[in-house]
Amino acid sequence: MSPADEVTTTALALPPPPTAEEVFRDYAPRIYHLARRMLGNDADAEDVTGDVLMQVVRKLHTFRGDAALPTWLHRVTVNAALAHREKRASRAKHETAVGDENVLDSGPADPPGAVRLNRPKVKDTPADVVLAQEQRKLIEAAIARLPGPFRDVYVLADVEGTANPDIAEMLGLSLSAVKSRLHRARLRMRELLAPHFEPDTATGGNDR
Amino acid sequence: MTPLTCEELNALLEDILNDEVELHVRAEVEIHLSRCPHCGGLVASCRATITITRALSNAAPPLPADLEARLRKRCAG
Numbered sequence: 001m002s003p004a005d006e007v008t009t010t011a012l013a014l015p016p017p018p019t020a021e022e023v024f025r026d027y028a029p030r031i032y033h034l035a036r037r038m039l040g041n042d043a044d045a046e047d048v049t050g051d052v053l054m055q056v057v058r059k060l061h062t063f064r065g066d067a068a069l070p071t072w073l074h075r076v077t078v079n080a081a082l083a084h085r086e087k088r089a090s091r092a093k094h095e096t097a098v099g100d101e102n103v104l105d106s107g108p109a110d111p112p113g114a115v116r117l118n119r120p121k122v123k124d125t126p127a128d129v130v131l132a133q134e135q136r137k138l139i140e141a142a143i144a145r146l147p148g149p150f151r152d153v154y155v156l157a158d159v160e161g162t163a164n165p166d167i168a169e170m171l172g173l174s175l176s177a178v179k180s181r182l183h184r185a186r187l188r189m190r191e192l193l194a195p196h197f198e199p200d201t202a203t204g205g206n207d208r
Numbered sequence: 209m210t211p212l213t214c215e216e217l218n219a220l221l222e223d224i225l226n227d228e229v230e231l232h233v234r235a236e237v238e239i240h241l242s243r244c245p246h247c248g249g250l251v252a253s254c255r256a257t258i259t260i261t262r263a264l265s266n267a268a269p270p271l272p273a274d275l276e277a278r279l280r281k282r283c284a285g
Contacts, residue, residue: 020283024279024280024283028271028276028279029268029269029270029271030268032268032271032275033264033268033269042275046275046278046279049279050278050279050282050283053279053282053283054282054283057283117256117260119256120255120256120259120260122252122255124259125259126259126260126262126263126265126266127263127266129259129260129262129263129266130263130266131260131263131264131266133269136264136269139260139261139264140264143261154261158258158261158262159261159262159264159265160265161262161265179222182222183221183222186222186225186254186257186258187254189257189261190250190253190254190257193257193260194253194256194257197253197256
């Protein structure tokens with residue numbers, strides 16, 4: 001085979017599109033957890049996950065290799081969750097008075113209790129942190145206390161690792177609005193989680 | 209070089225957390241953080257909160273079996 005033939009063969013050997021089973025196995029948990037964090041309850045997250053999975057399965061033949069799939073799935077899930085919440089809010093408006101979603105609650109953090117969080121070392125990346133089930137629950141509960149507009153930005157930025165300009169585009173916000181919401185959400189999350197951190201031996205535990 | 213006040217440090221908090229502090233104030237930020245236990249603690253605990261939250265994405269826990277079964281049924285139908 002000449003080098004030219006080899007290049008042609010390699011270029012043509014695109015991987016086949018993923019199967020529905022592969023999508024289910026590799027992506028369904030991520031879709032569900034993202035939707036659940038944004039919507040704050042299991043039933044709505046299940047609805048959105050079902051809708052998103054059905055859309056993906058219908059379009060599977062258009063994906064060659066799955067490099068574009070995670071990004072597309074992420075975007076579709078965010079859009080579906082936002083649309084779901086809008087539908088729910090307009091239904092709620094007819095039924096009950098809706099609270100001000102733009103106000104961060106200032107209630108106290110849960111008492112530290114038995115769940116403690118190991119303070120990551122300065123050099124630790126998120127990949128170095130291993131969370132036990134009860135620690136995950138504690139963090140998820142703190143996220144759930146953020147009102148929707150703050151939660152969306154926080155989840156996309158600090159759980160999903162999405163860049164601020166991309167969040168602005170996804171949520172239809174200005175970049176400065178994203179930064180401002182993220183700032184307030186981060187301070188609130190710190191307020192809720194800091195009491196659970198093990199004392200910081202390096203700085204003498206100066207958290208407040 | 210004028211030392212930063214705690215209020216000025218607080219205004220730079222997002223830039224500090226995102227490692228986007230402009231070069232000309234970086235040294236002042238470092239000095240303030242090393243001398244002020246309040247701001248040093250605030251930045252450290254904000255960083256720890258972000259790192260620990262980001263770790264939620266390390267491995268998504270599997271779906272509960274009954275939920276998985278319902279979703280599979282819905283997709284198959």
